[in-house]
Every structure is written in C-alpha cells, then in structure tokens.
Amino acid sequence: MYNFLESLAAKRLRVGILGLGYVGIPLAIRISAVGLPVLGFDILQDRVDELNTGRSPIKHFSDEEIGRMLAAGFEATTDFSRSTECDALIICVPTPLNLYREPDLSFVTSTMDSLLPNLREGQLLSLESTTWPGTTEEVLLPYVEKAGLCVGSNFFLVYSPEREDPGNASFDTQTIPKVIGGHTSVCRELGTALYSAFIDRVVPVSSTKAAEMVKLLENIHRSVNIGLVNEIKIVADKMGLNIFEVIDAAATKPFGFTPYYPGPGIGGHCIPIDPFYLTWKAREFGLHTRFIELAGEVNASMPQYVVDKTIGALNTYGKAVKGAKILVLGIAYKRDVDDVRESPSVFIMELLRDLGAEVAYSDSNLPNFPEMREHDFDLSSMPLTAETIRAQDAVLLLTDHSDVDYDLVAREARLVIDTRGKLDFSSPNVVRA
Known part of the structure; x- marks a missing residue:
C-alpha cells in the first residue's frame, strides 16, 4: 500500500x-x-x-x-x-x-x-x-x-x-x-x-456496486428525459406548435425545470445502451423496469418518425421517396464530433435507402463514411454548396454541426426536414420532424 x-x-x-x-x-x-x-x-x-x-x-x-x-x-x-x-x-x-x-x-x-x-x-x-x-x-x-x-x-x-x-x-x-x-x-x-x-x-x-449504479443513473436520467421530450415533440407537432420555442420558454423558469431537446433519436455509446444494462440486471431480482424501457422505445422510434415525416413532406411536393435525392446533414451522433456509434442518422439513411431513395451525406467531421460492423455505406461527404443543395429533392438536417451554413441551406433547398430546430419553421420549405 x-x-x-x-x-x-x-x-x-x-x-x-x-x-x-x-x-x-x-x-x-x-x-x-x-x-x-x-x-x-x-x-x-x-x-x-x-x-x-x-x-x-x-x-x-x-x-x-x-x-x-x-x-x-x-x-x-x-x-x-x-x-x-x-x-x-x-x-x-x-x-x-x-x-x-x-x-x-x-x-x-x-x-x-x-x-x-x-x-x-x-x-x-x-x-x-x-x-x-x-x-x-x-x-x-x-x-x-x-x-x-x-x-x-x-x-x-x-x-x-x-x-x-x-x-x-x-x-x-x-x-x-x-x-x-x-x-x-x-x-x-x-x-x-x-x-x-x-x-x-x-x-x-x-462500494464498486454503488459506483456502477451511479453511471447508470446518470445516463438513464438523460434517456428518460429525452424520451419524454421526444414524445411531447410529436404531440406539439400535431398541434402546430414549435417544441423548441416551448422548451426555451419553459427554461426561463429558474427552478424545477431542466431543458432537454428532441432530435432524430439518440446515439453514442452511452444513452442508447446503458439503461438496458440495468433492465437486464433488474430481471435477476424479478423486477421489470417499465419506465426505463418505455423511454428506450420512444427514443428508438424516432428514426422511423423522421422518415415518415420525410415521406409526407416529399408527397406534398408531388415526389415519391423512391428515387428521391436526399442529402443528410450530419452523420455523427452529436454536434462537432466524428463519432457515429449508434448514430440515428445512420439508421435513418438505411431506412431511406431501403425505400429506394438516393441517399448522400455532408459532414465535414467525417470525410468518408467509416467502417461499421452493422452498417455499410460506400459514400464520401459531399461539399455543402448552393449547387449541391439545389440538386437534392430534400435536405435532412440530423446533426447540428456548428460549421454548417444554415442560411445557405434554408435559401437554396427546395425542401428541408429539420430535426434540430435550427431553421425558421415558418418558412414554406422547412418541415419540422
């Protein structure tokens, strides 16, 4: 010692x-x-x-x-x-x-x-x-x-x-x-x-056991709150409300509220995975962690929700998803990183590809689509220019990297599906998802 x-x-x-x-x-x-x-x-x-x-x-x-x-x-x-x-x-x-x-x-x-x-x-x-x-x-x-x-x-x-x-x-x-x-x-x-x-x-x-539980509690807390706000996002959208405006206004309360923001799903090595370590262990004690699993179900359903919103938006413009050119903005799981582990962007790209869409992406953090055990795309990042944007039937904003020219996107895209609240939802070419 x-x-x-x-x-x-x-x-x-x-x-x-x-x-x-x-x-x-x-x-x-x-x-x-x-x-x-x-x-x-x-x-x-x-x-x-x-x-x-x-x-x-x-x-x-x-x-x-x-x-x-x-x-x-x-x-x-x-x-x-x-x-x-x-x-x-x-x-x-x-x-x-x-x-x-x-x-x-x-x-x-x-x-x-x-x-x-x-x-x-x-x-x-x-x-x-x-x-x-x-x-x-x-x-x-x-x-x-x-x-x-x-x-x-x-x-x-x-x-x-x-x-x-x-x-x-x-x-x-x-x-x-x-x-x-x-x-x-x-x-x-x-x-x-x-x-x-x-x-x-x-x-x-x-104890070591207490320290192990600390980590799970931290990430389950985040998963549950993100699941809650993702579910409220769907309700707000049906009511014609901007969930990001609602959250920002609620966050002005100086006590009793912590802002969590919705998105296309959850990614990274922690939040999509860690809660299930506790649900698995809880079964050993005859317990069913319904709250944790429900949040996981809501968060896991977000990629399909985004795809459904994309299909509906394309329909409005008289365009079928099959054969549509769709540019994904951001394939990393969070802003300004080059990590694609469990990224909802990748799941959304796969869903769109399976429906026959021509999927491309733009992400300066990942010049080439990385090798992944469960996903396969032979793609490189496209430069985000006016010409590139205008060539797409839709632009799908999934990861809100800080180096993206969002004014350019809003100005040049015929249709933008925005999952991050970066653009003006009152614009006729912007759809919230």
Whole structure:
C-alpha cells in the first residue's frame, strides 16, 4: 500500500490504459500532463501506430496533444504482457449490447484474459467501462483471485465510471468530477489517491456496486428525459406548435425545470445502451423496469418518425421517396464530433435507402463514411454548396454541426426536414420532424 502511495507521490507510478479510444486517449493525455508515466494498450495495430507516430485517431484530440503526450514518455503497444510493468491498470474498453439487447462484456473479459498471466502484487486495477451493478465483483474479482492475489491486501480493485463528453468545451477530463468505489476501504483509499493526482475532484462512494449504479443513473436520467421530450415533440407537432420555442420558454423558469431537446433519436455509446444494462440486471431480482424501457422505445422510434415525416413532406411536393435525392446533414451522433456509434442518422439513411431513395451525406467531421460492423455505406461527404443543395429533392438536417451554413441551406433547398430546430419553421420549405 505504502509503496503505491510513495511511487505516486514521487511520480514513478506507471499507469497502463487499456483501450485507446474516446475514453482512454483523453485519460492518457491528462495523466501524462501531470508527469506520471503512461503505457497505452490496444488490440488495433493501426491505432497504436498512429499514436506512436504522433497522429491523433480522433478529431477532437489534436496531433499536438498526442505529441506532448509522447514527449512526456507515453508509449502505445499491442503487447499486453507488458502490463506487468504498470502499477495501475485502467480498463476503458467498450461494453455494447448483443443482438438480444443484453450486456456484452466480451471486450472486458478478453482484456482480463490478456492481463491474467501478468497480474502481480502491488497493482491497482480500475474498470471505467459502463456496466451493471456488481460487475467488478462478479467478473473482475475472480480473475484476480485466480492469479493468487488477495484484493485489499496485496492487490487493489476499484470501479470509476468514465464521464467523458466529446465536444464539450466547458468540461474536460481534469475538471469533470470522478466517482470511485473500492472493493475494500483500502482499495478505495488508493484509488482515490490515484485519481486525485490528475482529476480536480474525486467523489468516493461506499462500494464498486454503488459506483456502477451511479453511471447508470446518470445516463438513464438523460434517456428518460429525452424520451419524454421526444414524445411531447410529436404531440406539439400535431398541434402546430414549435417544441423548441416551448422548451426555451419553459427554461426561463429558474427552478424545477431542466431543458432537454428532441432530435432524430439518440446515439453514442452511452444513452442508447446503458439503461438496458440495468433492465437486464433488474430481471435477476424479478423486477421489470417499465419506465426505463418505455423511454428506450420512444427514443428508438424516432428514426422511423423522421422518415415518415420525410415521406409526407416529399408527397406534398408531388415526389415519391423512391428515387428521391436526399442529402443528410450530419452523420455523427452529436454536434462537432466524428463519432457515429449508434448514430440515428445512420439508421435513418438505411431506412431511406431501403425505400429506394438516393441517399448522400455532408459532414465535414467525417470525410468518408467509416467502417461499421452493422452498417455499410460506400459514400464520401459531399461539399455543402448552393449547387449541391439545389440538386437534392430534400435536405435532412440530423446533426447540428456548428460549421454548417444554415442560411445557405434554408435559401437554396427546395425542401428541408429539420430535426434540430435550427431553421425558421415558418418558412414554406422547412418541415419540422
């Protein structure tokens, strides 16, 4: 225990980051910035090569940031046997759902399979991936015990949920408070000390299970409120009301109301997925989480709602969706990022393609449509010019990137279906969806 704290104080403690993606990279950047040595691990050789040569694989991290991290001693590797060189190991791998909307922990377990032969006394292991309450004890602890180590005595186990928000200019890895729970009080003490070395505020909780529930509550809160406002959007539209005007006016109330805004659906690795980790675990206790599942159903129905609105709008102009040229504005799941995981834009594009539409997209954050396991489009981003816009039967505004010239879109498009409230809904060529 004291060797761990002494090494941390002397900045000799080496941190291993397992998974160099949207969570692992900013964590590695921040830890390197405070002078702790960092070794990054990933199964993708291309990702490792990019980082080791100073190139950022993710848009909102600059090459300069990667270069500073390298200058501070960072190294990336695919050789997981080198994990024995690290005093602290932080797991930041995906936790998706399978085809039956059940938790898929294969990335976590395969990481632990790789770590198992190299676990040693004195190490601290932290899981940051979102999962159900009890995962750290039920899944990670047996690996540590299989290695012949005693958690709380000569090995330390914690859970600290990631809270990254790509594209958020107000908060970053350093300033977002960090929740942490330990398997024992000693584990929590050491984990708190570790994270306090590079995070401004660390919030200890009573157990790993409590920390796991914190993350689910945060994202379920968002999912339920987004589902609520998406449902109200449909009612408001039928009544001829602008839901964005209504929300902005309600938000002037200084207490008791938090504005959430509707859209074409929900995307990213958190909100569409995390709530189902709790619904799955709740069934073990004979419970049915109706509220959570209803919000999920409402949010999942939004892409079809947008497509139906598009079909209706095209009909008004005497145009069938089959053969219609439709330009999608924004395929990332949120503004000003290059992340398409669970993006509703992609689901909408597939629905339109299946109906026979000629679908194209424009998104400066994603020059080429990325390779995805479940989606296949051989497309590149079209430049957003007057000529490009006029060539379309409809423009579908799905992601409200800040670099889009919305005045140009409104002026040149014969029809715009706006899911983000960026344009004037009183204009005859603008349809809200």
